[in-house]
Amino acid sequence: MMRFVPLVALACALAAPLFIRSDSTFAIVTFGLLLASLAVSFNLIFGFTGQLSFFHAASFGVAAYITAILVSDYRWNFWLAIGPALATVAMLALVVGAICFRFKLREFYFAVVTMAFSEMIRLVVVNWNSVTNGTLGMTVTAQPTLWSPSGPVALSGARVWYYVALAVLVVTYVVCQRVLASWIGRCFAAIRLNEQLGETLGVNVFLYKLLSFVIGSVLAGLVGCFYGFYTGFIEPQYLSITQSLDIISMVLLGGVSSLFGPVIGGLVLTALPHVIDLTAELRIILYGAILIFVILVMPRGIFGLFERPHHAV
Amino acid sequence: MLEVAALDVFYGKQQVLRGLNLRVGQGEVVALIGPNAAGKSTTLRVLAGLKKPATGNIALAGRNIGALSTAQRVAGGLVLVPEGRQIFARFTVEDNLLMGAYARRDRDSSRGDLERVFAMFPRLRERREQRAGSMSGGEQQMLAIGRGLMAKPSLMLLDEPTLGLAPIIIDELSNTIHNLATNGITILLAEQNAAMALSCAHRAYVLESGRIVLDGEAAALANAPEVKQMYLGS
Ligand SMILES: Nc1ncnc2c1ncn2[C@@H]1O[C@H](COP(=O)(O)OP(=O)(O)OP(=O)(O)O)[C@@H](O)[C@H]1O
Ligand SMILES: [Mg+2]
Numbered sequence: 001m002m003r004f005v006p007l008v009a010l011a012c013a014l015a016a017p018l019f020i021r022s023d024s025t026f027a028i029v030t031f032g033l034l035l036a037s038l039a040v041s042f043n044l045i046f047g048f049t050g051q052l053s054f055f056h057a058a059s060f061g062v063a064a065y066i067t068a069i070l071v072s073d074y075r076w077n078f079w080l081a082i083g084p085a086l087a088t089v090a091m092l093a094l095v096v097g098a099i100c101f102r103f104k105l106r107e108f109y110f111a112v113v114t115m116a117f118s119e120m121i122r123l124v125v126v127n128w129n130s131v132t133n134g135t136l137g138m139t140v141t142a143q144p145t146l147w148s149p150s151g152p153v154a155l156s157g158a159r160v161w162y163y164v165a166l167a168v169l170v171v172t173y174v175v176c177q178r179v180l181a182s183w184i185g186r187c188f189a190a191i192r193l194n195e196q197l198g199e200t201l202g203v204n205v206f207l208y209k210l211l212s213f214v215i216g217s218v219l220a221g222l223v224g225c226f227y228g229f230y231t232g233f234i235e236p237q238y239l240s241i242t243q244s245l246d247i248i249s250m251v252l253l254g255g256v257s258s259l260f261g262p263v264i265g266g267l268v269l270t271a272l273p274h275v276i277d278l279t280a281e282l283r284i285i286l287y288g289a290i291l292i293f294v295i296l297v298m299p300r301g302i303f304g305l306f307e308r309p310h311h312a313v
Numbered sequence: 314m315l316e317v318a319a320l321d322v323f324y325g326k327q328q329v330l331r332g333l334n335l336r337v338g339q340g341e342v343v344a345l346i347g348p349n350a351a352g353k354s355t356t357l358r359v360l361a362g363l364k365k366p367a368t369g370n371i372a373l374a375g376r377n378i379g380a381l382s383t384a385q386r387v388a389g390g391l392v393l394v395p396e397g398r399q400i401f402a403r404f405t406v407e408d409n410l411l412m413g414a415y416a417r418r419d420r421d422s423s424r425g426d427l428e429r430v431f432a433m434f435p436r437l438r439e440r441r442e443q444r445a446g447s448m449s450g451g452e453q454q455m456l457a458i459g460r461g462l463m464a465k466p467s468l469m470l471l472d473e474p475t476l477g478l479a480p481i482i483i484d485e486l487s488n489t490i491h492n493l494a495t496n497g498i499t500i501l502l503a504e505q506n507a508a509m510a511l512s513c514a515h516r517a518y519v520l521e522s523g524r525i526v527l528d529g530e531a532a533a534l535a536n537a538p539e540v541k542q543m544y545l546g547s
Binding site: 183186187189190193194196197199200201202203204 | 415
């Protein structure tokens with residue numbers, strides 16, 4: 001039963017533009033889809049492999065900056081710029097992951113050290129004025145184009161971006177699903193549930209943790225590549241701890257034990273502030289209250305309510 | 314089949330194994346008995362490649378395996394069933410078993426080997442869809458051994474399988490070990506329960522503070538006064 005939920009959801013999402021009228025609704029949903037992709041990729045590392053990474057915002061932000069800089073300042077083609085952006089994220093994740101996992105950092109220690117690396121990278125972005133424009137951030141005016149039989153189509157307009165965001169989510173989701181459905185996924189689960197036993201059975205714990213961390217981070221980078229061009233603006237805030245915390249909130253809200261839970265979490269948390277018509281301060285309080293409530297009352301998240309209680313992987 | 318020579322092992326500065334020599338012949342059941350903290354688990358962990366020895370030699374079937382990873386040793390037929398009934402509590406019984414085949418080169422065809430395990434442990438078949446953590450202690454120990462079987466071992470290292478189990482389950486476990494042996498699997502059994510271990514084994518070693526202090530035929534050791542007094546409580 002539950003296996004069809006993502007497919008039904010995809011069908012609904014493909015048809016949704018027929019019913020959405022306002023550009024502001026499109027914008028909320030598009031943001032929701034992009035952030036949901038971040039949440040899904042984060043959950044590969046957190047929910048499925050058991051490692052609480054605070055590096056996700058850094059991966060997302062670094063890729064956003066690199067694509068934007070290559071396209072705006074060096075006149076690269078957007079699609080080509082994705083390559084170096086993701087390669088850089090992969091390298092960073094490889095280094096940070098290798099250090100953390102070689103020193104066997106777990107739980108709290110892993111979280112704090114990844115947070116420190118993430119902050120280091122944010123500070124580089126803030127202080128490297130000549131390239132990143134520092135705290136002011138950069139406006140991104142270039143529009144990526146997409147090849148089509150009837151000539152190039154610019155990625156602009158609410159409807160087009162909605163489908164782009166949906167495509168990013170589908171790619172992220174399918175990559176995670178393919179990984180989890182293989183022996184790699186079993187090894188991730190083994191590490192999450194009983195690392196020592198995994199080692200006894202021959203699982204190379206270091207390697208699989210690193211693999212999970214790198215795949216998840218690169219997927220976050222993929223979202224970053226598109227995000228800056230959608231908002232038309234990039235700032236160091238993208239790499240902040242707050243950004244990482246937002247992603248964690250989405251995953252906790254949606255449910256850590258499935259791939260689909262974070263999709264719900266991402267959409268709900270993005271839409272929530274717009275649905276609640278309150279001043280900014282009150283809104284944040286209510287937002288926090290809902291989050292606390294959900295975590296206390298539904299530890300398995302919204303999607304967890306519908307799941308069968310046990311799951312192999 | 315297994316030859317261990319002059320093994321020295323340290324945790325930090327503390328020496329845990331001192332010049333350990335050990336031999337397990339093809340098809341034998343050998344017991345390794347000794348009190349708490351003697352170094353039994355450490356010995357098995359070193360054999361499985363989970364802990365590096367400072368010095369010493371480990372040969373399996375005449376081949377030096379000291380430099381091999383745990384995965385390579387499992388693939389080569391040397392499998393540890395660790396202390397304390399380690400299982401993946403949230404996996405189903407079946408997924409736990411399949412995970413045992415992970416290090417095999419032909420792991421994708423391991424599903425067929427489930428039958429062999431179920432033939433030996435019919436109760437696991439009944440519970441194959443059940444969460445492993447919800448089973449009784451005895452069943453979990455059977456699952457841990459069954460998972461070891463999924464790796465198609467030629468040598469199985471069992472670390473205190475009787476720990477915390479009722480006498481009737483311990484009897485069942487003795488039968489299991491006989492069964493494994495008749496199926497051609499060589500066994501090294503680390504136990505504090507000397508009575509059980511000596512009744513199962515052909516030969517035994519007595520380990521105290523990281524040193525082998527006695528060894529010989531299991532039946533002879535069971536009658537040796539030192540063993541009787543120290544380990545059999547009579
Ligand atoms: N990971 C570790 N770090 C430090 N010291 C350890 C570690 N594991 C074991 N030791 C020490 O090594 C010694 C031998 O331990 P080991 O677990 O091998 O004993 P054992 O014979 O299996 O005991 P038991 O019957 O209680 O399981 C003990 O003094 C123990 O404190
Ligand atoms: Mg022990």
